[in-house]
Amino acid sequence: QKEVEQDPGPLSVPEGAIVSLNCTYSNSAFQYFMWYRQYSRKGPELLMYTYSSGNKEDGRFTAQVDKSSKYISLFIRDSQPSDSATYLCAMSGRAGGSYIPTFGRGTSLIVHP
């Protein structure tokens, strides 16, 4: 079992839909939880990060962390075609003096007009 599990999709939704992306993990030492977005032929860029459990909102994006269930989610409201990308969850905890993130495989999201 991988430390971080993420459904690769693809997930296809119509424009304006609410999108839910999820990851589960097994390592209870994870403290930081992040979501990265990666467009085709580009490097990942950080969208959201949260520390420990709880919710965080930024515009149309909401990140949720449930440490008791080892489950994190990213919600995208009013999805746009420009949101079409691969979304990677990542999590980290202290190891050797540095918080090296472990990434999920990514979920491919397609938002069609």
Next chain:
Amino acid sequence: KAGVTQTPRYLIKTRGQQVTLSCSPISGHRSVSWYQQTPGQGLQFLFEYFSETQRNKGNFPGRFSGRQFSNSRSEMNVSTLELGDSALYLCASSLALKQGPVSGELFFGEGSRLTVL
């Protein structure tokens, strides 16, 4: 502010050859990490350098090596290339302090896409 720059962007090699990839981090960032990205395995951590020292290493064979220079620029080298080394190699820099990163935020370059024939 310039982002993370990786060169070359694309390269084709044959089995048995070696390759060197270069990464220039964001100015002021002292931590540089390298990742391998493939469709089957996703993003896998190779190693991390901080102030010219390898601070963390992933589970890759010794054919994969790296170094960091005093100006924080980094290179990674893969020797005796195998077909399975075909991947996107991503470099990421961060504002890591000696004790640990500020937030775990990584700033990625656009990657070097390596094809091994």
